[in-house]
Amino acid sequence: AQSVTQLGSHVSVSEGALVLLRCNYSSSVPPYLFWYVQYPNQGLQLLLKYTSAATLVKGINGFEAEFKKSETSFHLTKPSAHMSDAAEYFCAVIRNQAGTALIFGKGTTLSVSS
Amino acid sequence: DTGVSQDPRHKITKRGQNVTFRCDPISEHNRLYWYRQTLGQGPEFLTYFQNEAQLEKSRLLSDRFSAERPKGSFSTLEIQRTEQGDSAMYLCASSPDQPTDTQYFGPGTRLTVL
Numbered sequence: 001a002q003s004v005t006q007l008g009s010h011v012s013v014s015e016g017a018l019v020l021l022r023c024n025y026s027s028s029v030p031p032y033l034f035w036y037v038q039y040p041n042q043g044l045q046l047l048l049k050y051t052s053a054a055t056l057v058k059g060i061n062g063f064e065a066e067f068k069k070s071e072t073s074f075h076l077t078k079p080s081a082h083m084s085d086a087a088e089y090f091c092a093v094i095r096n097q098a099g100t101a102l103i104f105g106k107g108t109t110l111s112v113s114s
Numbered sequence: 115d116t117g118v119s120q121d122p123r124h125k126i127t128k129r130g131q132n133v134t135f136r137c138d139p140i141s142e143h144n145r146l147y148w149y150r151q152t153l154g155q156g157p158e159f160l161t162y163f164q165n166e167a168q169l170e171k172s173r174l175l176s177d178r179f180s181a182e183r184p185k186g187s188f189s190t191l192e193i194q195r196t197e198q199g200d201s202a203m204y205l206c207a208s209s210p211d212q213p214t215d216t217q218y219f220g221p222g223t224r225l226t227v228l
Contacts, residue, residue, distance in 0.1 A: 009154075032214045043118070043205055043219035044157070051214065090156050094214055100170055101147065102217060104156030 002027045002093045004074075006105035014113050019063075019078040021108045023091030026072065032094040033074045034102065035065055039087045047089075050074060061085070086112045116140075118220035120206050126226045127196055134192045135223045139208030146189050147217060148181055149205040150174065157205055163189060196227045 007022040025031055032051055036044040048059025055067045065076045074091060088109050092102040119138045127133050139146050144165050149157035160179070162170045165186040175181075178196075183189040193200055203224050207217040 034216075036219075041221075041224070043221045044207075046216055046218070049216060092156070095159070100162050100213065101159035101172075102149075102157070104158070106154070107156050 002029075002031060002095055002103055004033075004091045004093050004103060004105040006089075006091050006108050008108055009106065010109045010111070012111040012113065013081045015083055016080050019076070019081045019085065019110065021076040021089050021091075021110065023065075023074045023076065023105060024072050025074060025091075025093050027093060033065075033067065034092040035059065035063070035074075035076050036090045036092060036104075037087050038090065038107075044090065047076070081110075081112045083112050083114065086110055118206055118208050118218055120204075120220040120223050122223055123221060124224050124226075126228065128228050129196060129198060131196055132192065132194045133196060133225065134190055135204055135206075135225075137189045137191070137206030137208075137220060139188070139206070140218055142210070143208035143218075144186070144211045145209045145215070145217075146183055147207040147209075148189070148191050149207065151203040151205055151222070152201075160191075160204075193225075196225075198227045201225055201227045 003026045005024045035047040048057045050067045058064045063078045088107045091105045095101045121136045146163040148160040151157040163183040178194045181191045203222045205222045206220045209215040209217045
């Protein structure tokens with residue numbers, strides 16, 4: 001069964017610093033992986049999606065993630081944090097090969113200080 | 115494309131009352147999903163529709179929960195005899211057609227059971 005684990009429930013960075021949010025997956029089949037962002041009292045917005053086309057995936061707002069099969073990882077990065085990046089970030093995997101539900105990690109809260 | 119909409123955005127009810135939530139997916143999206151999100155957790159899958167057919171239900175969806183999508187357009191989620199443990203954010207998502215298509219989320223309905 002597919003699952004994801006997000007390492008670190010809370011990450012704090014300074015404005016302009018590198019953002020690194022960690023996600024490891026478990027999947028018996030080639031996974032479809034996603035990163036979503038959630039701002040307070042809002043729904044989830046897709047940042048980026050891995051579908052096996054390319055291992056480095058670029059998303060919105062300057063975020064990108066690299067799929068590493070050997071490490072079963074799909075970490076999210078951004079070279080320079082902005083105050084507006086403060087939010088909760090979720091890594092997710094499609095539940096099975098037929099692709100129904102998303103299975104989410106517990107989330108990582110990103111705080112950005114000036 | 116007006117996005118996924120949900121109504122109401124907030125609902126406060128007393129224990130034992132019935133509540134109903136509505137979700138309007140993105141036009142022409144065949145797939146519709148319901149998730150529940152509690153504080154500090156990622157969303158958890160509840161149920162999924164392909165057009166008007168409810169194809170999958172999670173074990174989280176107890177007998178007190180029922181969901182419908184009568185004409186393959188909007189969907190309703192009803193909770194009967196609410197309990198304090200039902201307090202959560204209920205999220206709706208829709209996707210076009212393929213199992214691995216991106217799911218687009220609505221803003222959610224926050225339920226508080228007193």
